[in-house]
Amino acid sequence: KAGVTQTPRYLIKTRGQQVTLSCSPISGHRSVSWYQQTPGQGLQFLFEYFSETQRNKGNFPGRFSGRQFSNSRSEMNVSTLELGDSALYLCASSLRTSGGETQYFGPGTRLLVL
């Protein structure tokens, strides 16, 4: 099976712009989660989508939003970019089984805000 794919892999934006990142989950996985990773804060949970509905949300401002499509692909959007939004953005997809729900991560999108 193909793994989680994220596009683009690298992105450079300037302050005030907006950005959209894309994530394609593993085939059959209906849940997609997004994380932000920075050197100072580590890996932080942004939000999770399941069947096109946001199921869980982390503690991030409203500038960060996401959505999930009927094919389980997901996008996240960051509006009015700030320098502090420079980070590695990770997407993970998961499938719930009797043995728990295991998340599998993509390679990430590295965003640099100038």
Next chain:
Amino acid sequence: DAKTTQPPSMDCAEGRAANLPCNHSTISGNEYVYWYRQIHSQGPQYIIHGLKNNETNEMASLIITEDRKSSTLILPHATLRDTAVYYCIVRSTGANSKLTFGKGITLSVRP
């Protein structure tokens, strides 16, 4: 979700077993123990998880104490490519649970 405690770093010699400890003293009965690792600038990689029983797969073994308050991840024959940050996470089976990553433990495998 319960929190975990891991030492910040450890090292081991190539070819030897690496035993990575984790404390999760407030774990609840419905919470699994998950281990992930992250090699520099890559996405975290799932290693193994368990509820009560010890688990083994092609990558590692997970030993959970009987009271479930701590666990140990064992890499039986560490290689240089196992150098990474290893995260121990507990997560419930509830629909609204999420993975909460701590700082993890940095494992350095020396030649």
